[in-house]
Amino acid sequence: MTKPVVSVVKSDGAYKSLKEALELCGGLEGFNKKDKILIKPNLVGYDFDYPLPFGMITTSAVISALVRILAEEGFSNLTIGEAPLMFPKTVGRQMYRTLGYERLKERYGVELVDFNEEKFIPVNFGHFELELAQRVLEADKIINVPVLKTHNQCKISLGIKNLKGCLNRKSKQFCHGKEMEFDLDRTFNNIIDKLPVALTIIDGVFVLPRGPAANGYAYRKNLIIASRDTYACDLVGSEIMDYKIEDVPHLRHYAERHGRSKNLADVEVRGESVEKHRKYVEYDFEWLPDDSGPKGFAKRGISGLMVHKWDSSLCTGCSILYNPMLVTLMAAFTGRPFPGIEVITGKRMQASPGFETTVLFGRCPTESNKDNPHIKRAVKIKGCPPDLNELSTAMAGIGVNIDLNQVDSFKKYMYNKTVAQEGFDMGLYEIN
Ligand code: SF4
Numbered sequence: 001m002t003k004p005v006v007s008v009v010k011s012d013g014a015y016k017s018l019k020e021a022l023e024l025c026g027g028l029e030g031f032n033k034k035d036k037i038l039i040k041p042n043l044v045g046y047d048f049d050y051p052l053p054f055g056m057i058t059t060s061a062v063i064s065a066l067v068r069i070l071a072e073e074g075f076s077n078l079t080i081g082e083a084p085l086m087f088p089k090t091v092g093r094q095m096y097r098t099l100g101y102e103r104l105k106e107r108y109g110v111e112l113v114d115f116n117e118e119k120f121i122p123v124n125f126g127h128f129e130l131e132l133a134q135r136v137l138e139a140d141k142i143i144n145v146p147v148l149k150t151h152n153q154c155k156i157s158l159g160i161k162n163l164k165g166c167l168n169r170k171s172k173q174f175c176h177g178k179e180m181e182f183d184l185d186r187t188f189n190n191i192i193d194k195l196p197v198a199l200t201i202i203d204g205v206f207v208l209p210r211g212p213a214a215n216g217y218a219y220r221k222n223l224i225i226a227s228r229d230t231y232a233c234d235l236v237g238s239e240i241m242d243y244k245i246e247d248v249p250h251l252r253h254y255a256e257r258h259g260r261s262k263n264l265a266d267v268e269v270r271g272e273s274v275e276k277h278r279k280y281v282e283y284d285f286e287w288l289p290d291d292s293g294p295k296g297f298a299k300r301g302i303s304g305l306m307v308h309k310w311d312s313s314l315c316t317g318c319s320i321l322y323n324p325m326l327v328t329l330m331a332a333f334t335g336r337p338f339p340g341i342e343v344i345t346g347k348r349m350q351a352s353p354g355f356e357t358t359v360l361f362g363r364c365p366t367e368s369n370k371d372n373p374h375i376k377r378a379v380k381i382k383g384c385p386p387d388l389n390e391l392s393t394a395m396a397g398i399g400v401n402i403d404l405n406q407v408d409s410f411k412k413y414m415y416n417k418t419v420a421q422e423g424f425d426m427g428l429y430e431i432n
Contacts, residue, residue, distance in 0.1 A: 004229035006233055006267055006270070007270045009272065010223065017224045018065045021201070021225070022069065022201075024271050027226050028073060038080075039081070044085060045057075048094070052214035055149050062145065064103075079113055081166075083116045083168065083169075090114055116168070119134040120134065128174070130171040130187075132171075132195075145201045147202070147206070151211050152283060152285070154312070156241060156248055159192075160192055161250065163192055177347075236264070238251065292308075296330060313346040313347035318345060318362050325391065349365060349368075352374055357398050359394075363383065389404065
């Protein structure tokens, strides 16, 4: 049986390296000049005040190089599409402007689409249904361009995971199901089955620990990984971050469903060797053994407060608020124990007995704990996603002063520390 081919190329200028990676894996074989090509980068979101796109979103340099190569090869029906997170509105257009994508429209006539502004079509996956962007369903070929990053819920986020950005908000939330049958790792890996993904290019200019958002410090990896086989591309990307398929449940489910080998030896790697670049990348923060909070709580001597580790039913709208919540709670610690507070998040967690106050962070825990007999006094932050201002006001009511300026200070600290490093060039996220 022929092995799927994956190219691994040292990134030395996006255009040159990408061209080499595509040649090595025969990336454009099977494409027809008249094909309607949809390019799907990872543009999950963007902090316009303290931008830390490194390893979190696809570099504009790689997307620009890809479009140039396609145009030179005679492909002219090109669209770039993504459904970024909504806070509460979509930011696709703003991201395209900030990241220089408008140049691609001017130079090559590329259409820029924010899926959130367009139609989604229900697609049946057997035991559940998801709504996919009409654009991706109508494409002749999809070129999937994720980044090389980890994910604090599903361990790694590469090609198969990047396609979750083709769903509307409701379906993205559905993928973080309460029931294990609809657990994150069991749902989104099905999306690719319905899409004409013809080429996957992992942008490994940076690698991001503790992703998917910028909660860890990215570093330069300088790799491009490409294949016409998305699963094989993900397998190689996982191995480079030192994860086995067996340890990454969504890829394991995919492999088992399709009878695919989980073994790197069953992939033909062309270019750089995996071993040369293999280095473990942490996917998560360490939590205290009693599940009362991150390790930082113990270091600061925090007591009287229990913030459980999130589970996979927490969807992205809430998960990106976790860090700001922790930062403000740690800053609110005055040296005296907190007054017996438990924080409940996501769809599965249930309040425990013995706490004076239970903070129900978001619509989901508010609904799933409405009849919980363990709750003495509930602080309900009902939004979806919840509002940190509301949390601040509610916490003041129980004598905990949360200063939301701490979120900005923390972001500023991370930003300054990151951009001071060599090779952290914002020019990689511009197109001139
Ligand atoms: S409350 Fe949070 S976890 Fe629940 S659906 Fe909304 S964003 Fe997701």
